[in-house]
Amino acid sequence: MVTAKKRIGIVGARGHTGAELIKLVAAHPSLELAYVSSRELDGQRVYEQVPEYQGDLRYSSPAHEDLPALDADVVVLALPNGKASVCVGAFDKAGKDPVIVDLSADYRFDNGWHYGLPELTRNKWRGERRISNPGCYATAIQLSVAPLKDVLAAPPVCFGVSGYSGAGTTPSDKNNPEKLRDNLMPYSLTGHMHEKEASRHLGVPVEFMPHVAPHFRGLTVTTNLYLSRPHKREDMLALFRHAYAGEKLVRVVDEAPWVSLVAGKHYAEVGGFAMSADGKRVVIVATLDNLLKGAATQAMQNINRAIGVDEYASIPL
Ligand SMILES: NC(=O)C1=CN([C@@H]2O[C@H](COP(=O)(O)OP(=O)(O)OC[C@H]3O[C@@H](n4cnc5c(N)ncnc54)[C@H](OP(=O)(O)O)[C@@H]3O)[C@@H](O)[C@H]2O)C=CC1
Ligand SMILES: CC(=O)N[C@@H](CCC(=O)OP(=O)(O)O)C(=O)O
Known part of the structure; x- marks a missing residue:
């Protein structure tokens, strides 16, 4: 039929x-x-x-x-x-x-x-x-924080850098290639919509500082998380691999992912997992194409x- x-x-x-x-x-x-x-x-x-x-x-x-x-x-x-x-x-x-x-x-x-x-x-x-x-950044933030929601000692701090297609087609400084050339443009450093959105849907507050860069598509969110108890790096990786097991559009990777490699791809990558010496701080990097998975x-x-x-x-x- x-x-x-x-x-x-x-x-x-x-x-x-x-x-x-x-x-x-x-x-x-x-x-x-x-x-x-x-x-x-x-x-x-x-x-x-x-x-x-x-x-x-x-x-x-x-x-x-x-x-x-x-x-x-x-x-x-x-x-x-x-x-x-x-x-x-x-x-x-x-x-x-x-x-x-x-x-x-x-x-x-x-x-x-x-x-x-x-x-x-x-x-x-x-x-x-x-x-x-x-939202695009809100997706990357939530994928980075969700598996650790129950072991946070403080609000995660998220540093975001987006390609300028994220700013849409209505002309503005944020999608003006001339003003972006050799530049990194910070904006909405507190209270961005995606800070509120990610906080609401995670159920824990996050702090988010967005920037726009001269590339066209793809974003990076680098998140610093303080943990309530020490973790080993291999346990951290195992936790994320378990959380996203079977997910075709979220890849947990060992190294910190590069935005240039995720542009045009449909999946998000989450990786890095750099631990402090005491195991109570981890830095996680998420990348995705803002126009696709975002x-x-x-x-x-x-x-x-x-x-x-x-x-x-x-x-x-
Ligand atoms: N760009 C991104 O990375 C992401 C965007 N989004 C969201 O998706 C939505 C679309 O984004 P994006 O494609 O970048 O946006 P654009 O600014 O590139 O496009 C907006 C579309 O809306 C139409 N439009 C613009 N102004 C008006 C208006 N006043 N009334 C009716 N139609 C209007 C435009 O067509 P026309 O003027 O020809 O009618 C165009 O088709 C936005 O809400 C954005 O926040 C979400 C995640 C990521
Ligand atoms: C670089 C840039 O300007 N990015 C947009 C986010 C794009 C997005 O996801 O927008 P919505 O939440 O409106 O859907 C911004 O910060 O507003």
Whole structure:
């Protein structure tokens, strides 16, 4: 029996994350694009922007209130922060209940939405059709801290460096290659959204200091953790290997991982595990591609679970 493909709409598809999602959908055995929206690219053929997509679809620019009538089974919101609720409200008003995955930060603190970081929250999913996709740095922070939550002696301190695609396509200092050349740009050094997000979902406070660097994609989070009792390095490695055993998109590695090697890859790497002499301090390094495991790939894991197919469908492993 041939099962019909589910139809997926991407709202805000001109952005970096939207383009990565189009590639994943193009390779998906159970999904087909229903629409991809962009005001700027309205009318242009999708394959001219994303050659991996070979169909005839063009970008369109429907009003938010017209989205429900387009009848997608799955809707991904890839809009800047603060824009999702208008779309969500339109589906509510129309009495339509597609699977909605929001890439922005808008629903990451909403208990009515599932927070989809599968390696850490998959067991909490109760069939919710509204899924909030985690932030890129917040993913790396949580993967680094979660296995040690019960042995922390102080809030972990996380030093983050992201490529400038993390700052989206709206022009700013943080995605201006001229201003970034030979530079490392610190910003939001206390109170960044991902500090709050990671603290909330870990259930322990973390402190986070982000920076943006001249490379395009991929991020590094280097975390200093004080421990309530001494650990040996081999026990630390064993703890992480156990925590992520069987996970296809989280690799525990011995050495501190390099961002240049994870750019374009769908998995995160966690490694380093440098111990202080007394064994009560460890430094852990996590890297991931902010557009993939930090956004589109994680969204695809969440979509796959919500439509009842293999969590890794269409994700190159
Ligand atoms: N970049 C990253 O590394 C990550 C991003 N995210 C989140 O994913 C979402 C998308 O990010 P990204 O792809 O980088 O964003 P971009 O800034 O690159 O793209 C945003 C998209 O939204 C559309 N858009 C912009 N302004 C508006 C507006 N006022 N009203 C309606 N549509 C608008 C744009 O299309 P057009 O203007 O043509 O309509 C574009 O398609 C954001 O919420 C971001 O925070 C999450 C994790 C990582
Ligand atoms: C370099 C850079 O600017 N990065 C973004 C994080 C991208 C991301 O994950 O954003 P959301 O939480 O909005 O989804 C930032 O710090 O805001």
